[in-house]
Amino acid sequence: MGVVRRLSEGTINRIAAGEVVERPASAVKELVENALDAGARHIDIVIAGGGRDLIRITDDGSGMSADDLALAIERHATSKLKADETGREDLHDIATLGFRGEALPSIGAVARLSILSRTPGSDTAHRVTVEGGQVSPVxxxxxxxxxxxxxxxxxxxxxxxxxxxxxxRAETLAVADIVKRLAMAHPEVAFSLTNETRNMLRLEAEMPGEVGQLGRLGAIMGRDFAENAIGIDAARENIVLKGFAGLPTYNRGTAQMQFLFVNGRPVRDKLVIGAVRGAYADYLARDRHPAVALFVELDPRDVDVNVHPAKSEVRFRDAGLVRGLIVGALRHALHEAGHRASTTVADAALGALRPVTQPSFATGGFARSYAPSAPQGGFAEPAPAWQGAFADLGAHAARIVAEAEAADVVPLSADAPSPVLPLGVARGQLHETYIIAQTVDGIVIVDQHAAHERLVYERMKKAMAERGVSRQILLIPEVVELDEADAERLAARAGELAELGFVLEGFGAGAVVIREVPAIFGKLDVGALVRDLADDLSEMEEALSLKEKLEDVCGTIACHGSVRAGRRLTAEEMNALLREMEVTPHSGQCNHGRPTYVELKLTDIERLFGRR
Ligand SMILES: Nc1ncnc2c1ncn2[C@@H]1O[C@H](COP(=O)(O)OP(=O)(O)OP(=O)(O)O)[C@@H](O)[C@H]1O
Ligand SMILES: [Mg+2]
Structure with a gap:
């Protein structure tokens, strides 16, 4: 101890390599990014032994001269970070995927690396090899x-x-995952991935523009995603958001179908993930996840990509703006989608009826891990939207629902002026649960409970937005014990919370006292709700989460107060329900992301009977 000594270059490189190259997939990521930066139109990847034994990447990009080859394997040597006339580089203006000059030397430090390259102007290629840091001449x-x-x-x-x-197998899957992510962001480039001799992925180059992008997304995420997604195209100030958002009914049990890109770079960014969750919170149970592919484009100077060794995280200069753009655009798109439920719903229904199951939509043997093999998997198991906080809702919920119903007069639609009724005319009720309606070219089956629940919920939200949140003073103020940081966080946002109906203040270290709550809560367990709020605040820093929370509560109340399955409805009641669904946003799915109705076209039914 005490004698300070410089580390040898080999050791320094191995330490750096430990950060840059964590597993085979990270080496593949670096190499494919280099090929993309070199302007390649075709990138072919071969791996063996999960990438441990072999990774071979061939591109048709700009190549390297003999001199460049010698430099490329040195640390901190890059062609990508330009210096200004004073010799200073600008780390805040990065338009390429690479910028550090770390990837190749890192790989060379821990593996046997061989690079063969030729530029368009040269009549010969050159090779350089590095084995465990030992460089052989070019x-x-x-x-x-x-x-x-x-x-x-x-x-x-x-x-x-x-x-x-x-x-x-796990390493192979991780390699495929990163290749897919990069391919999604670069539809104009053709990709192939081969595991030993087995073809895992083959993607033709797509046309530039939205069509090409959707084509590429469909090829990777499954054709049913393409069919069940809404195009997103929004901008705020200098930030552009494009991509596709899956319909809420096309939901998943994990967030694996969420793909996020910032300036062509796949990222897993907490802020973006939180924004997606927030935008869908209204339509999905907490444990269901939407499928989205979102592309954020902004001035490289407004985002810092140099915050993570694998560049998988970014930091936005104006995070609130980005979040607002994403939430706003997604909500708008979902709103526009109206009562359209996903086609997988009808497919699932038909699939269940058909004697022979259809093969999965997935393209190429491997896409299986993304595309659901059984389309109905998405909404098979609804989970309660609200856990824990509310034990008794009964009478109170019924009253709220009655009030909400009395407040809005639903126009009776049997005599609706429009001759086109998307959800058709009710022809009957089955098992006191399902409404059967006839449309111009098919039939619609409505789950009356799910549909009514959604309608009540939308009405409650509307009432809250129009008339504000009315508060109710607690007879006995409730003291809630929390951990100190949580209590502080809540107290710091007392003003905002008051707008949402909560009047609370700090109560010594580690507690808050609640004086008023939103009237809509009635006798709900306020303490549990506040604890939940505190949890959410520590996760998410935007006021949005509070509003979501209230909407969540509305959802629960709506669920408990809605027409139960098992109630007989008159023809008028049924038609009124259908007409209201047609004009209510988001009525295609219930608050848990389950569909509220299924539509079968006559052509589908004819096919069922082999008439087509
Ligand atoms: N496939 C390729 N085609 C052409 N040039 C390449 C290729 N791969 C690497 N290079 C050249 O080698 C240099 C070093 O690559 P390396 O990946 O180590 O660093 P980088 O891409 O500049 O930065 P980063 O470490 O952030 O990836 C690059 O700057 C580029 O000039
Ligand atoms: Mg690189």
Whole structure:
């Protein structure tokens, strides 16, 4: 101890490599990003042994000269970060995926790396190799224009890292995942991924523009995503948001179908994930997740990509603006989608009726991990939207519902002026639960409870938006014990909370006292709700989460107060329900993301009977 010594270059490189190259998938990511930065139109990837034994990436990009090759494998050597006339580089203006000059030397430090490259102007290619940090001189070699990089025996020089790798299959899946993410962001580039000899992914180059983008997304996320997604195109100040958002009924049990890109870079950004969750909170139970592919484009100077060694996180200069744009655009799109439920709903219904199940939509053997093999999986198991906080809702909920119903007069629609009724005319009720309606070219089956629940919920939300939140003073103020940071966080936002109907203030360290609550809550368990709020605040820093919370509560009340399955309805009541669904936003799914109705076209029914 006490003697300070400089580390050898080999050790420095291995330490750096530990951050940049965590597993085979991260090496693949770096190499594919380099090919994209080099302007490649075709990128072919071959792996073996989950990427541990071999990664070979061939591109038709701009290639490297002999001099560039020698430099490329040195640390902190890059062609991408431009210097100004004073020699200073601007780390805040990064338009390429790479910028540090770390990837190739890092891979070379821990594996056997061989690079073969040729520029369009040169009549020969050159090769350089690095094995565990040992560089061999650049030599002429035979090769076509572009670059072929081979990485063998990854981590042979850092055996400890090998022990942390998952099994071959898991590593292979991680490689496929990153290739898919990069391919989604670059539809104009053709990709192939081969595992040993098996073809895992083959993507043709797509046309530029929205059609090409949707084509690529469909090829990766499954055709049913493309059919059940709404296009997003919004801008605020200098930020543009594009992409596709899945209909709420097309939901998933995990967030794996959420793909987020910032300036062509796949990221897993908490802010963006939170914004997506917020935008859909209104339509989905907490444990259901939407499928989205969102592309944020903004001035590189407004986003810092240099915050994570794998560049998988970014920091926005104006995070609130980005979040607002995403939430606003998604909500708007979902609103516009109106009562359209996803086609998978009808497919699932037909699938259940058909004697032979159809093959999965997935393209290529591998897309299976993304595309649901059984389309109905998405909404099979609804979960309660609200856990824990509210034990008794009964009479109170019924009263709220009665009030909400009395407040709005629903125009009776049997004599509606429009001859086109998308949800048709009620022909009957089955099992006191389902309404059967006839449309111009098919039939509609409505789940009366789910539909009514959604309508009541939308009415309550509307009332809240129009008349504000009325508060109710608690006879005995309630003291809620929390952890100190949570209590502070709540107290700091007392003003905002008051607007939403909560009047509370700090009560010594680690507690708040609640004096008033939104009247809509009635006798609900206020303490539990406030604790939940505090949890959410620590996760999310936007006021949005508070509003969502209230909407969540409305959802629960609506659920308990709605027409139960099992009640007989008159023809007028049924038609009134259908007409109201037609004019109510979001009525295609209930508050848990389940569909409220299924439409079967006559052509579908004819096919069922083999008449087509
Ligand atoms: N496939 C390729 N085609 C053409 N040039 C390449 C290719 N791969 C790497 N290079 C060149 O080698 C240099 C070093 O690559 P490396 O990935 O190590 O760093 P970088 O991409 O500049 O930055 P980062 O470490 O952030 O990825 C690049 O700047 C680029 O000039
Ligand atoms: Mg790079």
């Amino acid at each position: 030599e002429p070699a035979a090769g076509t224009v572009g670059t072929r990089i081979e990485v063998r025996d990854l981590f042979f020089a850092t055996p400890a890292r090998l022990k942390f790798l998952k099994g071959e």
